[in-house]
Amino acid sequence: MEQEMFNQRTDLTQLSAAVDHIRQTLGKIIVGQKDVIDLLIAGLLADGHLLLEGVPGVAKTLSAKLVAKCISASFSRIQFTPDLMPSDVLGTAVFSPKTAEFQFRHGPIFGNIILVDEINRAPAKTQSALFEAMEERQITVDGNTYKLEEPFMVLATQNPVDQEGTYRLPEAQLDRFLFKIEVKYPSLEDEIQILVNQHQQKSDDQLLNIVPVLSVEQVKAVRSTIKALFVEPKLLAYAAQITHETRNNKSLYLGASPRASLAMINGAKAIAAMAGRDFVTPDDIIKVAIPVLAHRIMLSPEKEMEGLTPADIITQIIKKIEIPR
């Protein structure tokens, strides 16, 4: 009805079709987890890096691989281990006897979709290797800068339970992830459906039948469309106020950076586009607020002792601020 009443300003046909296709593709293999799938798609559309967190066996890696499979782009997988070195990720200069010169051998970071599995198993030194790549889309080795090809997206997974052999991600790196998506246990019904699907499945490899939905060029086009979506000035102020409140909240030891406000608006634009709108509403901002902020803030020790989570504090902050209307 609204489409009839108001002439469409932005053509979202291709985007809507792609989103539906990705949802269907992921939905065939990932049972339930609707919010996780939506945030994965939103992250892809918003040109952000995603951190999937969940206990072992909840299909974090599978979800990341499925998203990568939906795009016909180069895909790399890096299994982070305690002995991984930065050169194993970025690449290294190798001496060539033929030319008697050092030649740079590209590491697995040179790809479009990079799956970093178990990211918190590598020490800070190796994790730091991703800083420049994730933010500036380039790497610098031996004084030479190498641009990374667009689209460039890091999909990382981590297990929040393991303590042994893991390293907490540096704050600077956490801030570079657009969303931290918490993958939770499925419901009983969903778990039964997982078993039924597995039982009826003929092929061993579910990923073989996945057909890419978007080309590299289409991803670029969709991303530029989303960047141009309309945001009412009061909603920009609303997002900024949410972030600002994290810096003044007594329950928090560390608030979110301005990058969080930018991420919130970009994420909200992607959610709006997925809903077929070319403008953002407060609901879109609220929907992405926790995935954007939860990994960027640190609770005060007292609140941690009380058993509160970053999501609880963000919810309190949102409830404190009046919806612009």
Place this chain on the structure above:
Amino acid sequence: MRLLLALFLFLSAASVHAQTGQKTIVYKKPIAVKIYSTKVELRKIDREAIKTYSKQKDFIYEDAAPETLTWWDKFWNKFWKLIDKLLGNKISGSVLKVVLIAVAIAAVVFIAIKLIGLDFRLLSGKSKSLEVPFEESLENIHEIDFDDQISNALQTQNYRLAVRLLYLKTLKNLSDKQLINWLPDKTNQAYVLEIADEGRRDEFSKLTNQFEYIWYGEFFIDKTTFENVNQSFHDFNLKKA
């Protein structure tokens, strides 16, 4: 072999004895003692001078109580006398001691908890349901004269603002009919989901979308479109609870 060992031990013991038997004579230089020959003069305390000093005001150290007590001093004197009396009593004294100790412990615990910054509700297991006070709402829908403001907006042909006021008026009506619980932090979609009646919810959802397209999306709205939107809002608001 054994014989040789025994002989060796015997001879060793004999030599040790021989050494200890010798005496060493040490000659020391005699110390010369000097006798202090200065004459010592014995001095006596002047009794008269002591008597004179003891009569002087500066050397009288008596703690004389102030002649007039203030009401505050009188209060504390009475208070401490009462405490002494109570503590002096075997029964009330012991009870009071226990009470005072309990109060002191409670005060220490309270100060410690406040200093650490722990939440008292932690003890009752309700810490997660922290209440956050709302910041003062800039606009209370129950205090707006909607008809007046809508007519003002229409006079200036500000149809976008008029639609916003229509939507706020609808929220007020729904709140008055107790179909929604109006709160500043709730989003439009939250209100949509709050309406129990499915038919009414669908209608309100359509109105909400219209409002969002016009207000958040800043879609252009002319007089004709506004009249259509206005009619939809009017029909919805006429419905009984």
